[in-house]
Amino acid sequence: MVDRPVEYPAVDHEVAYVRTDDAPTLPAPTSEIGVKAWLWKNIFASMADYSSGPRAVASILMTIITVFTAYALIWMIWTMLDFAVFSATFGDPEGLKREACLPNPNGACWPYVQAKWYQFMYGFYPDDQVWRINVLFALLAAGIGWLVFGPSHKGKVAAFMLFGYPLLAYVMLNGMPVEDDGDLGHIFAGIWFPALVAAVLFAGWWLASSGKFGDVGQAFAPALLMGVIVVGIFAVLPLVTMTLDLALGTEVVETNKWGGLTITLVVAIAGIVVSLPAGMLLALGRRSNAPIIRYSSVIFIEVVRGIPLISVLFFASAMLPYFLAPGVDFNKLLRAMIGVMLFASAYMAEVIRGGLQAIPKGQYEGGMSLGLSFWQQMRLIIMPQALTTVIPGIVNTFIGLFKDTTLVLIISIFDLLGILLATLKDPEWATASTAYTGYLVIALIYWIFCFGMSRYSVHMERKLDRSHR
Amino acid sequence: MSSMSEGGTPAGGKSSKERTGLAALVFDAKARSLFFQALLALAILALIWVAIGNAADNLASQNKQFGFDFFDRPSDIQILTTFGTWITGYEAGEHTVFDVFLVGIANTLIVSIVGVIIATLWGFLLGIFRLSPNFVLRSFATIYVELLRNVPLLLQIFFWTAVLRLVAPSERGTYSTLIPGLFQFDAKGIYGPYPILEDGFGLVLITFLIAVAASIGYAKWAKKRQDATGQPSPVALVSAGLIIGLTVVVYLIMGRPMTIEWPNFVSDGPMLRRGFERGIGSYIAPEFMALLLALASYTAAFIAEIVRAGIQAVPKGQSEAAAALGLPAGIAMRKVILPQAFRVIVPPLTSQYLNLTKNSSLAAAIGYPELVAVFAGTTLNQVGAAIEIIAVVILVYLVISLVTSFFMNWFNNRVALVER
Numbered sequence: 047m048v049d050r051p052v053e054y055p056a057v058d059h060e061v062a063y064v065r066t067d068d069a070p071t072l073p074a075p076t077s078e079i080g081v082k083a084w085l086w087k088n089i090f091a092s093m094a095d096y097s098s099g100p101r102a103v104a105s106i107l108m109t110i111i112t113v114f115t116a117y118a119l120i121w122m123i124w125t126m127l128d129f130a131v132f133s134a135t136f137g138d139p140e141g142l143k144r145e146a147c148l149p150n151p152n153g154a155c156w157p158y159v160q161a162k163w164y165q166f167m168y169g170f171y172p173d174d175q176v177w178r179i180n181v182l183f184a185l186l187a188a189g190i191g192w193l194v195f196g197p198s199h200k201g202k203v204a205a206f207m208l209f210g211y212p213l214l215a216y217v218m219l220n221g222m223p224v225e226d227d228g229d230l231g232h233i234f235a236g237i238w239f240p241a242l243v244a245a246v247l248f249a250g251w252w253l254a255s256s257g258k259f260g261d262v263g264q265a266f267a268p269a270l271l272m273g274v275i276v277v278g279i280f281a282v283l284p285l286v287t288m289t290l291d292l293a294l295g296t297e298v299v300e301t302n303k304w305g306g307l308t309i310t311l312v313v314a315i316a317g318i319v320v321s322l323p324a325g326m327l328l329a330l331g332r333r334s335n336a337p338i339i340r341y342s343s344v345i346f347i348e349v350v351r352g353i354p355l356i357s358v359l360f361f362a363s364a365m366l367p368y369f370l371a372p373g374v375d376f377n378k379l380l381r382a383m384i385g386v387m388l389f390a391s392a393y394m395a396e397v398i399r400g401g402l403q404a405i406p407k408g409q410y411e412g413g414m415s416l417g418l419s420f421w422q423q424m425r426l427i428i429m430p431q432a433l434t435t436v437i438p439g440i441v442n443t444f445i446g447l448f449k450d451t452t453l454v455l456i457i458s459i460f461d462l463l464g465i466l467l468a469t470l471k472d473p474e475w476a477t478a479s480t481a482y483t484g485y486l487v488i489a490l491i492y493w494i495f496c497f498g499m500s501r502y503s504v505h506m507e508r509k510l511d512r513s514h515r
Numbered sequence: 516m517s518s519m520s521e522g523g524t525p526a527g528g529k530s531s532k533e534r535t536g537l538a539a540l541v542f543d544a545k546a547r548s549l550f551f552q553a554l555l556a557l558a559i560l561a562l563i564w565v566a567i568g569n570a571a572d573n574l575a576s577q578n579k580q581f582g583f584d585f586f587d588r589p590s591d592i593q594i595l596t597t598f599g600t601w602i603t604g605y606e607a608g609e610h611t612v613f614d615v616f617l618v619g620i621a622n623t624l625i626v627s628i629v630g631v632i633i634a635t636l637w638g639f640l641l642g643i644f645r646l647s648p649n650f651v652l653r654s655f656a657t658i659y660v661e662l663l664r665n666v667p668l669l670l671q672i673f674f675w676t677a678v679l680r681l682v683a684p685s686e687r688g689t690y691s692t693l694i695p696g697l698f699q700f701d702a703k704g705i706y707g708p709y710p711i712l713e714d715g716f717g718l719v720l721i722t723f724l725i726a727v728a729a730s731i732g733y734a735k736w737a738k739k740r741q742d743a744t745g746q747p748s749p750v751a752l753v754s755a756g757l758i759i760g761l762t763v764v765v766y767l768i769m770g771r772p773m774t775i776e777w778p779n780f781v782s783d784g785p786m787l788r789r790g791f792e793r794g795i796g797s798y799i800a801p802e803f804m805a806l807l808l809a810l811a812s813y814t815a816a817f818i819a820e821i822v823r824a825g826i827q828a829v830p831k832g833q834s835e836a837a838a839a840l841g842l843p844a845g846i847a848m849r850k851v852i853l854p855q856a857f858r859v860i861v862p863p864l865t866s867q868y869l870n871l872t873k874n875s876s877l878a879a880a881i882g883y884p885e886l887v888a889v890f891a892g893t894t895l896n897q898v899g900a901a902i903e904i905i906a907v908v909i910l911v912y913l914v915i916s917l918v919t920s921f922f923m924n925w926f927n928n929r930v931a932l933v934e935r
Contacts (some may be wrong), residue, residue, distance in 0.1 A: 088650035102844060108649070115644075116651045119658070235818050262541050338552040343561060353909050354873035354915035360891050361909070364901040369566035369574045449667040456879055463670055489666045496665035 072334050084113055129479075130154050143474045151478040152352065158480050161488050162469045164295040167488070169305015169460055175297065176219045179308055185211065186311070194502065212319050213279065217287050221298040240280035268421070274396070301379040305460035307491065309379070313386055313451045313461065318444055320387040325394025326429065332399055343395070350392035358385045363457045382454045390447045397439040401432035434510060441503035445496045452492075567797035570902060583907075585898045592893050594618055594884045595800050596793075598625040615894055619886035620911060626806055626885060627872040631698075633811040634871060638818025643848070645823045656819060663816040669877050670812055675805040676881050683801070688782055688789035699778065701790055705804065706778035709797040715772035722765040723758065783868040793864075802883035806875065814871045818864065825860035826852055857930045865923035869916055886911060 054140035056377035077083055093109040131152030137503040138146040138160075159166075168176055189207045193200055251270035254263035304312065331343030350358065363378065370376075407429055413423035433440070455464030466484045469475070535801050539544050569704040574581060590612045594600050599618035603610070644656035663671070675882040687821035690701040698707040730753070737748035766772070780798030781789050791798075829852050891908045895901060 088648065101843060104843065112649060114652050115655045119651065119655050122658075168584045260538065262538050265541055329837070332634045336548045338556050342555060349909070349913065352869075353912040354876040354887065356876045356879060356887050357891065357905065357908050357912065360887070360895075361905050364891075364895065365905045368570045368902055371565075371569050372572055372576060378760050445665070449665075452667040452669040453877070455669070456877075463667065463673075467673070485670060485677070489670055491676075492666045492667055492670065493662070498663065499663065 051450060087294070088355045128153070129482065134488065144477050144480075147475075147477045147479065153479060154483040154486065155475070155477055155479050156483070158469075158475045158477075158483055162472075162484075163182050165190035165465050165469055166462065166491075167307045168308055169465055170303045171299060171305070171308065174301065175221075175299055182215050182218055208319055208322070212315060213283070215312070215315070215511075217283060217290065217298065219304065219308070220301070221290075223500050237281045237284050243278040244274055244281050249279060253497065301377050304379070306461050306465045309454070309459060310448075310451050310462045312379075313383055313454060314444075314448045316383045317386045317390040317447045317451070321390035321394040321443070321447070322440075324387070324391035328391060329398040329402055332395065332423065334403060347395050350389055351396070355385070355389050355450050356456060358389050359457050361385065362388075378457065379459055382457060382459055386447070386454070389450070390443065393446070394440070395444050397443055398432060399434065400439060401436035404435050405432055407433050437506045438503040439508065441499050441506070445499050448495055448499070449492065462491065557683070574902075581897065581902065585900050585903070585904055586611065586616070588612050588898070590615050590894070590897075592889070592897065593840075594889060595882065596798055597622050597800055597803060597884055599884065612894060612898060616890055616907070617884075618884060619890040622883065622885040622889070623872070623887075623915075626803065626810065626875050626878070626883070630807055630810040630814065630871050630875065631868050633807070634737055634814035634818055634867075637811060638815035639822050641815060641819035642822025643824065645819060646826055660816045660819050663813055664820070668809060668813050668874055669880060672805060672809040672877055672881055675808045676801070679801045679805050687786055690780060690791070698779070702801075703790065704801050705799040706780075706791045707797045707799075708778075709776040709795075711774050711776055713772040714772065715769040718763060718769055719766045719772065723762045726758045726761045732759050733757070741831065800883070802878070802881050805881060806878050806883050810874060813874075814867055817867050817870075821860055821863045821867065822856070825856035825858075828859045829855045854930075861923065861927045861930055865920060865927070866909055868923070869919055872915055872919065873912065 077086070089112065093105045093112065095105050099388035129152065133150050135147045135150045135153060136156050140146070143157070143161070146157055157307055164176075168179055171179060186207075189203060189211065192203045193207070196203065247270055251267055251274055253259065254270055255267040257263070328343050328347055331339045332347065334340050336345070359382060362381040366381060366384075409427055409431065410423065413427045418426065452462055452463045454461050455467065458464075460468060466488050470481055470484055520913050544611060566848055570581075571612075588611060589608065590610055591608045592615055594605055594615070597618075599605070602621050603617050604613055605614055636875075641656045641659060644652040645660065647653050680702065682691075683700060685702065690699045690706075693700050698705055700706065718811045733748075733753055734750050737750050776796055779792040779800075781792060783789070805932035833848060833851055833855065837851040842851065875885055876887040878885045879892055882888065884893075886908060891904055895904045898904070
């Protein structure tokens with residue numbers, strides 16, 4: 047408060063009790079501030095009402111519940127701390143393995159985590175090739191960091207993370223899928239056909255968009271361009287891998303050697319990358335006026351959402367091979383990924399449909415009155431708004447997807463949890479506390495990822511909420 | 516420009532003149548829609564055609580035939596003693612594959628139903644705790660929810676399995692007490708009393724059902740009376756009296772037509788024979804307990820969040836008005852806040868119930884014999900009819916989903932009726 051003399055109008059002094067100056071500012075009453083008041087308001091107030099019989103009973107009940115909960119809370123925190131820190135074994139300088147942890151059966155066995163950390167992260171990936179995964183991890187961290195904290199160009203980074211990164215990751219993780227004899231002929235044999243098709247499509251796109259075929263050409267141009275990109279990827283990928291091979295000496299690492307966090311992230315990212323566009327298409331299909339498109343979308347979405355992910359995975363691992371041409375067999379990880387993608391797309395479709403329903407009809411009509419085509423309306427007007435409204439829902443789906451990747455261990459793929467279970471069978475580290483140590487570490491890794499994502503969604507929710515006011 | 520608005524064509528380069536021939540067809544919305552639908556239908560049909568053709572080839576090359584005859588085959592699959600084996604009386608070697616299927620369904624249903632009940636109660640309690648002015652309760656609920664929601668369920672199932680193994684007495688020939696005088700447990704499971712029903716118990720059961728029906732009728736009448744006159748009735752007291760009192764009286768009149776079989780613990784003799792005798796008393800497998808604990812505690816975290824959001828969606832004026840009327844917090848919650856919050860809560864609650872049911876299939880990882888584990892797992896390995904078995908499993912889950920959604924929609928309509 048600024049101390050400034052206040053000019054009061056002349057006062058008739060026959061009235062005895064008129065103040066001529068401000069009353070002094072008093073400190074807040076002690077019942078409102080300080081530790082005591084906080085404790086009173088936040089803990090004891092709810093158990094202090096004894097004005098009538100039922101209220102007294104309620105207060106006493108509340109006291110009992112509070113004491114019990116406080117005890118449970120303290121017990122939980124204490125048990126956790128005791129296990130992870132006070133009773134834990136930290137080092138194994140003499141390389142005793144399980145012998146080092148046996149004296150502390152009630153504490154964590156950290157040397158075990160140290161010994162198995164490589165497997166938790168990379169599975170059975172060869173030692174000398176692990177830099178490839180590390181580069182990808184670093185790139186992923188950088189990309190996510192940029193998306194969260196970056197100053198600008200977020201759209202471009204997001205586009206790279208969604209489309210470029212997965213391809214790069216595939217190339218880096220798997221290595222060159224051609225024979226390792228360095229014969230360029232093999233590579234050429236693999237790419238000449240997609241390259242030819244891409245070239246034909248490119249010529250078609252160039253002609254169509256040149257204006258010689260009028261509107262009809264214009265109408266077909268985007269589809270042709272899409273074809274060029276898709277087929278072009280098949281033509282370019284072997285070239286990239288070959289370059290990598292020649293420049294860096296990478297070799298092919300079969301997917302059965304992948305494992306741990308690497309596989310968890312591969313499956314999760316594949317699910318995320320595919321489910322977003324597929325979910326958009328399914329959501330649009332479900333709202334389409336064309337009955338065949340609508341019903342096929344509805345049936346797909348409802349059937350997949352109605353069954354557990356395990357049965358989708360069993361479908362992909364046991365039933366799908368029957369439906370493929372005899373002799374065609376693709377690898378177990380890919381089949382599991384297809385299962386996860388199908389599953390995530392159906393859930394994503396429902397989230398996005400919620401966003402589409404929140405768009406006022408005037409937005410569509412505005413788009414139409416501007417003369418935009420259906421896809422232009424979607425790309426420029428509807429989808430940007432629909433997706434931003436449901437960002438929290440999308441992130442929640444991602445969190446669910448990330449947790450659900452653990453299920454691939456049931457069809458014997460060694461994801462983070464699967465590799466933990468595998469290392470627990472190692473007799474060299476069999477102690478009473480090994481399993482709990484492993485569960486704690488793995489739970490913490492999952493928790494960090496999921497909690498981080500959920501915080502991001504809360505942050506976005508707040509940000510969007512503000513923009514609507 | 517009139518031609519453009521009539522044709523509904525997008526404004527391309529040549530919007531000013533009427534299109535003819537191919538161009539008219541390409542830009543006609545109806546023709547386009549028909550074309551793409553036909554394309555999609557063709558693609559789907561082709562996919563199905565190719566898939567069926569391949570399946571036929573593959574089955575033929577493996578000398579297998581498509582069909583559901585395997586259901587009638589005798590099954591020698593050993594199944595853990597659970598609700599399913601109890602209710603079907605399943606014995607390996609004496610029953611068919613169809614009975615295995617039934618055991619799986621029964622086990623899925625029992626763990627889902629019990630799980631849903633526990634998760635609902637625990638979740639509502641946690642949700643209310645999260646909004647409590649009491650710091651201890653609030654922080655407990657927050658920590659619980661943030662911890663359990665962000666860790667994969669499968670990991671939690673393994674964790675609970677390990678915890679149950681830890682608390683069970685490891686030494687053979689010893690046991691611990693769960694509820695004094697009723698339930699004991701050792702490493703192999705929980706053992707308790709088993710009621711053997713005798714003649715005349717049917718009448719007790721009928722009495723019980725009548726009492727329940729009467730209490731429901733009384734509750735409806737009491738609500739009507741309170742709505743009309745404002746006079747409350749002791750519904751809880753009367754219902755409890757009716758249900759417990761009447762049943763006990765008839766039970767006593769019929770001469771106690773039930774004996775209790777207690778589990779028999781063998782503490783001496785050869786080491787391998789020590790422990791609870793199999794088949795005497797009631798038995799709960801640790802796999803069931805681990806799955807139930809994991810499912811219920813995990814789903815409760817999600818339900819707590821739904822309940823919290825539902826309560827927060829009720830305008831603050833409602834609780835202030837309740838306080839102004841002098842209603843104590845408990846009654847205000849029960850009579851004013853929750854009924855309104857229910858409208859927001861029920862739809863997402865339904866999907867949580869469905870999630871719990873679907874998640875019960877994770878039991879495949881710990882060997883609890885529910886539908887996926889025992890049918891899509893063990894039976895599939897023995898019988899080998901992959902297409903048929905997985906199709907049946909998918910069908911069963913779809914039926915469960917449909918029935919649950921149907922029931923919850925009915926409930927939702929009832930709650931939503933309050934709205935004008």
